[in-house]
Amino acid sequence: MPSPVRVIVVGAGSRGETYSDYASIHPERMQVVGIADPRSFARSKLQKRHKVADENTFDDWSCVAEREKFADAVFICTPDRLHKDPAVALAKKGYHILLEKPMAVTLEDCREIAEACIQSGVILTVCHVLRYDPVISKIKTLIDCGVVGDVIHIQHLEPVGFYHFAHSFVRGNWRNEAESSFALLAKSCHDLDLIHHWAGGRRCIKVSSFGSLSHFRKENKPRGAANRCLDCSVESNCPYSAKKIYLDRVKEGWVRWPVSVICSNSVPDIESVTEALKTGPYGRCVYECDNDVCSNQVVNMEFEGGLTASFTMVAFTEEICERKTSICGSRGELSYNGKEISVFDFLTQTSTKHTVHKNVPGAFNSGGHGVADYHLVDAFISAVASEDPLLIQLGPKETLASHRLVFEAERARLENRVVFCETDHD
Secondary structure (H helix, E strand, O other): OOOOEEEEEEOOOHHHHHHHHHHHHOOOOEEEEEEEOOOHHHHHHHHHHHOOOHHHEEOOHHHHHHOOOOOOEEEEOOOHHHOHHHHHHHHHOOOEEEEOOOOOOOHHHHHHHHHHHHHHOOOEEEOOHHHHOHHHHHHHHHHHOOOOOOEEEEEEEEEOOHHHHHHHHHHOOOOOOOOOOOHHHHHHHHHHHHHHHHOOOOOEEEEEEEEEOOOOOHHHOOOOOOOEHHHOOOHHHOOOOHHHHHHHHHHOOOOOOOHHHHOOOOOOOHHHHHHHHHHOHHHEOOOOOOOOOOOEEEEEEEEHHHOEEEEEEEOOOOOOOOOEEEEEEOOEEEEEOOOOEEEEEOOOOEEEEEOOOOOOOHHHHOOOOHHHHHHHHHHHHHHHHHOOHHHOOOOHHHHHHHHHHHHHHHHHHHHOOOEEHHHHOO
């Protein structure tokens, strides 16, 4: 039996912890042998779970780069602005790279990562996890089988979810572009990658985009509201109350996301969550934060051959990230409501529903895009074990192309114009 793929986790937060769970389910296939994270609690938690030796735990990824190569691959799950340097340095050391999305926060840095991986001959998998969702894979298969004929138009919606947006993009790590990245890149590079994927290799010719930060502004703060939810006399009337989003949940026994995120230095319980809301960023009034990223954005695209596509990201929804898709073709229409696929055939005027098996082992089956997370890591580990990059959904060049589309869309929004991709890209 082949040896398990040895992995170093760089960034032991929510994503690093999730991806490394694969080793707990399949120890014969993957082993966590190193951890790098500046936070002692997160580092120790993952070290204990995977029984990593003290000499292989570090408070900085650069310590890994300085050592002789002692693993096969690295999972880079650092904050967005800290992707490029470890990805480039560790690729040059010969490590295969699983890199949390987005690839990087500038197109130049994305290019540098892709080039380093190509030149070093290592596998690069950027975590466009939606591509690995069995339902999304089924959509691509149906398109390729011609069930809708020639694809004419793609309409795709990402409903972020009202409290998800408040958590991540108003109070949380992705609230401020200077500290992280713009919302389209941080949240929706997944989705533009899917549109690029469904376009079947056709190049995007031009793109426009519109969007802004709505509602989560100081001028919309309710009369009498305090700067922190635990001190607020009108909190009970606010849907974005931190007390409702975090404290009420932990009182009911819920300690997973988003509660787990706000207690990065301790186990989430009533006391630690209360303290985090009293003193930390997640207890702030949503109308008194330093957020500046778009809460709603539309992107319109034209691809070769006349294919058009429209993408919408909006914060203010009941559903959380349950994407909705309509793909209109010359022979039929494919609809996806976040749960199942339906194809209407123009010739027979009948609808066919397509369901897909989505069960996976362990905690990956507990919701969110966990099923896709599992298949992503499974594909990466398989590719590394067999040294076959064709086992992953997309490599450096295609990843770079879909990221370029995101940067061009944001440039179109900022410059209030149509960007012609062929001649205008950097």
